[in-house]
Amino acid sequence: xxxxxxxxxxxxxxxxxxxxxxxxxxxxxxxxxxxxxxxxxxxxxxxxxxxxxxxxxxxxxxxxxxxxxxxxxxxxxxxxxxxxxxxxxxxxxxxxxxxxxxxxxxxxxxxxxxxxxxxxxxxxxxxxxxxxxxxxxxxxxxxxxxxxxxxxxxxxxxxxxxxxxxxxxxxxxxxxxxxxxxxxxxxxxxxxxxxxxxxxxxxxxxxxxxxxxxxxxxxxxxxxxxxxxxxxxxxxxxxxxxxxxxxxxxxxxxxxxxxxxxxxxxxxxxxxxxxxxxxxxxxxxxxxxxxxxxxxxxxxxxxxxxxxxxxxxxxxxxxxxxxxxxxxxxxxxxxxxxxxxxxxxxxx
Amino acid sequence: xxxxxxxxxxxxxxxxxxxxxxxxxxxxxxxxxxxxxxxxxxxxxxxxxxxxxxxxxxxxxxxxxxxxxxxxxxxxxxxxxxxxxxxxxxxxxxxxxxxxxxxxxxxxxxxxxxxxxxxxxxxxxxxxxxxxxxxxxxxxxxxxxxxxxxxxxxxxxxxxxxxxxxxxxxxxxxxxxxxxxxxxxxxxxxxxxxxxxxxxxxxxxxxxxxxxxxxxxxxxxxxxxxxxxxxxxxxxxxxxxxxxxxxxxxxxxxxxxxxxxxxxxxxxxxxxxxxxxxxxxxxxxxxxxxxxxxxxxxxxxxxxxxxxxxxxxxxxxxxxxxxxxxxxxxxxxxxxxxxxxxxxxxxx
DNA sequence: TTGTAGGCGTTATCAA
DNA sequence: TTGATAACGCCTACAA
Numbered sequence: 224x225x226x227x228x229x230x231x232x233x234x235x236x237x238x239x240x241x242x243x244x245x246x247x248x249x250x251x252x253x254x255x256x257x258x259x260x261x262x263x264x265x266x267x268x269x270x271x272x273x274x275x276x277x278x279x280x281x282x283x284x285x286x287x288x289x290x291x292x293x294x295x296x297x298x299x300x301x302x303x304x305x306x307x308x309x310x311x312x313x314x315x316x317x318x319x320x321x322x323x324x325x326x327x328x329x330x331x332x333x334x335x336x337x338x339x340x341x342x343x344x345x346x347x348x349x350x351x352x353x354x355x356x357x358x359x360x361x362x363x364x365x366x367x368x369x370x371x372x373x374x375x376x377x378x379x380x381x382x383x384x385x386x387x388x389x390x391x392x393x394x395x396x397x398x399x400x401x402x403x404x405x406x407x408x409x410x411x412x413x414x415x416x417x418x419x420x421x422x423x424x425x426x427x428x429x430x431x432x433x434x435x436x437x438x439x440x441x442x443x444x445x446x447x448x449x450x451x452x453x454x455x456x457x458x459x460x461x462x463x464x465x466x467x468x469x470x471x472x473x474x475x476x477x478x479x480x481x482x483x484x485x486x487x488x489x490x491x492x493x494x495x496x497x498x499x500x501x502x503x504x505x506x507x508x509x510x511x512x513x514x515x516x517x518x519x520x521x522x523x524x525x526x527x528x529x530x531x532x533x534x535x536x537x538x539x540x541x542x543x544x545x546x547x548x549x550x551x552x553x554x555x556x557x558x559x560x561x562x563x564x565x566x567x568x569x570x571x
Numbered sequence: 572x573x574x575x576x577x578x579x580x581x582x583x584x585x586x587x588x589x590x591x592x593x594x595x596x597x598x599x600x601x602x603x604x605x606x607x608x609x610x611x612x613x614x615x616x617x618x619x620x621x622x623x624x625x626x627x628x629x630x631x632x633x634x635x636x637x638x639x640x641x642x643x644x645x646x647x648x649x650x651x652x653x654x655x656x657x658x659x660x661x662x663x664x665x666x667x668x669x670x671x672x673x674x675x676x677x678x679x680x681x682x683x684x685x686x687x688x689x690x691x692x693x694x695x696x697x698x699x700x701x702x703x704x705x706x707x708x709x710x711x712x713x714x715x716x717x718x719x720x721x722x723x724x725x726x727x728x729x730x731x732x733x734x735x736x737x738x739x740x741x742x743x744x745x746x747x748x749x750x751x752x753x754x755x756x757x758x759x760x761x762x763x764x765x766x767x768x769x770x771x772x773x774x775x776x777x778x779x780x781x782x783x784x785x786x787x788x789x790x791x792x793x794x795x796x797x798x799x800x801x802x803x804x805x806x807x808x809x810x811x812x813x814x815x816x817x818x819x820x821x822x823x824x825x826x827x828x829x830x831x832x833x834x835x836x837x838x839x840x841x842x843x844x845x846x847x848x849x850x851x852x853x854x855x856x857x858x859x860x861x862x863x864x865x866x867x868x869x870x871x872x873x874x875x876x877x878x879x880x881x882x883x884x885x886x887x888x889x890x891x892x893x894x895x896x897x898x899x900x901x902x903x904x905x906x907x908x909x910x911x912x913x914x915x916x917x918x919x
Numbered sequence: 920t921t922g923t924a925g926g927c928g929t930t931a932t933c934a935a
Numbered sequence: 936t937t938g939a940t941a942a943c944g945c946c947t948a949c950a951a
Contacts, residue, residue, distance in 0.1 A: 627928030
């Protein structure tokens with residue numbers, strides 16, 4: 224694999240010094256290099272197919288214009304709607320400021336090991352964005368933050384349960400079960416089922432606790448049987464709802480943690496001989512592209528993940544430009560009312 | 572922003588030479604470094620929070636373990652199901668071989684400028700994967716390939732119309748309109764509508780040509796009115812189908828280029844007072860998670876984009892390990908028969 | 920307006 | 936088993 228041509232070769236070819244080449248290429252308007260020399264450099268660059276070596280440049284300037292994205296998961300990246308929406312916002316914003324994105328590999332199994340391994344390979348990045356995933360419990364998260372703090376580089380945490388520390392964090396909070404379940408309660412529902420994604424992990428624990436806390440306020444004494452897990456899969460959600468409807472035949476509403484699972488729940492309800500929303504109301508989450516297409520159109524919660532990504536990028540950019548203040552951004556979701564939820568007073 | 576500790580500092584701290592530290596850290600089992608020295612190095616690394624600087628290391632070894640992902644688009648990345656599925660496959664495979672992914676920013680507007688700009692910043696990567704997008708026509712694609720060839724690094728093109736050159740390419744071909752339209756023709760349909768995504772661009776042109784070619788074989792003399800554009804959006808697809816059904820009331824089938832658009836088409840058909848598949852058959856594309864949830868369940872074509880990503884990564888890995896042979900991989904999709912298409916002989 | 924020289928952090932070669 | 940030393944490609948004083 225032929226070696227790239229270097230700045231030295233360009234310099235020789237153009238009959239100038241490497242310094243002139245470097246200075247000119249980094250600022251075409253410089254007065255430091257004469258018009259004639261500029262032309263010769265241009266020509267040499269073209270003829271030799273010169274491309275700047277980012278690594279050498281980064282090494283020299285101590286700035287890479289690269290942001291490391293740390294996602295502690297062993298699952299495929301780019302395969303999850305939430306993560307993708309977040310990344311989309313991050314990329315758009317960072318890109319417009321000339322920053323590239325860097326994803327490191329890891330062969331480790333635990334969240335902590337993954338983060339460590341990724342950071343090990345990553346010194347040289349200008350900053351980091353740390354995701355939290357279902358794999359992380361609070362202990363892991365704190366350790367990961369400690370680890371990332373050691374790099375002394377600017378960083379932002381994203382979508383992590385709130386951490387009590389002076390770090391940049393973007394939180395998407397109180398949207399999880401709370402908003403959906405409260406909405407159902409407000410509509411008069413008392414027989415509620417909760418359909419979560421994956422069981423285990425800090426996130427599921429957090430949602431579970433929250434569900435009980437809210438429902439208890441309404442003197443409802445629910446237990447774990449009412450919490451179901453659909454694994455973010457259509458078929459699993461369908462099956463689990465179908466059998467749950469046998470266990471809880473009085474069910475009037477289901478709060479789902481994704482629109483896909485909500486759509487599957489609707490199908491299960493219909494196939495159980497009931498109708499939505501007349502017999503049972505369903506609320507989804509994430510306002511996905513499909514949410515207007517279900518029958519009835521899905522009432523759902525828009526989490527604004529794209530905007531969360533933008534916010535994270537903004538915090539990082541602030542930090543990168545020397546702003547020492549750490550900030551905490553709390554994003555709230557919006558309830559999108561469509562036709563899958565009915566007030567229970569109307570119903571009777 | 573505190574500077575990172577370097578290998579020199581670790582060496583000093585441990586009372587050994589930088590060379591020993593480097594060698595030990597890259598191979599903990601080396602005989603080159605004594606047991607005592609190893610321990611002291613370990614200790615120093617921990618105490619100084621040493622992290623290797625990838626850039627310095629890459630500069631020295633001329634290997635970065637980083638792959639540049641070149642996607643000539645001005646749209647947000649990570650916001651497109653196809654791209655994401657491709658990336659997912661790429662990441663999984665490359666990651667398991669220790670390669671990281673690098674996404675470069677670009678402020679340019681044209682496909683060619685974007686690729687150029689991204690490559691300009693990217694010398695130092697071990698290899699590249701070049702996507703094609705709706706933005707590229709054949710001329711652009713060829714120029715982009717020329718540009719990337721100049722880097723002399725291994726690269727693979729993905730999802731590009733076949734290029735007549737000895738380069739590594741992964742093609743997802745003959746699945747576009749062909750498979751879907753042929754299937755409808757085989758089922759006896761002659762009144763066919765084609766619902767594409769975005770208009771303009773080489774891809775749309777290619778699909779259009781293909782559509783006419785296939786239907787002409789069956790003595791159908793279709794014109795451009797039968798080709799509709801849904802912009803991969805539910806609402807646009809719904810509207811365009813609804814009005815098309817007025818123009819072509821005899822329509823018996825619609826071939827859609829995405830499951831989302833197919834679901835929207837189904838809704839439009841129902842709202843027009845017709846039924847699926849009794850009156851009109853619908854075929855989707857991509858076997859998305861939602862495809863079992865539409866009513867009726869969607870017959871669709873699984874494009875195996877994840878596998879295409881894996882294949883691209885495999886080709887690149889071969890190339891990276893010195894395999895000079897260029898390969899061309901042609902992937903075919905699978906037809907997933909569910910309930911949205913009916914044979915027209917049965918119908919009458 | 921230009922060239923020389925030293926350094927960024929790591930690795931590889933060589934001599935000890 | 937170990938330590939100097941040079942080199943990777945680029946940038947930036949500094950000197951001219």
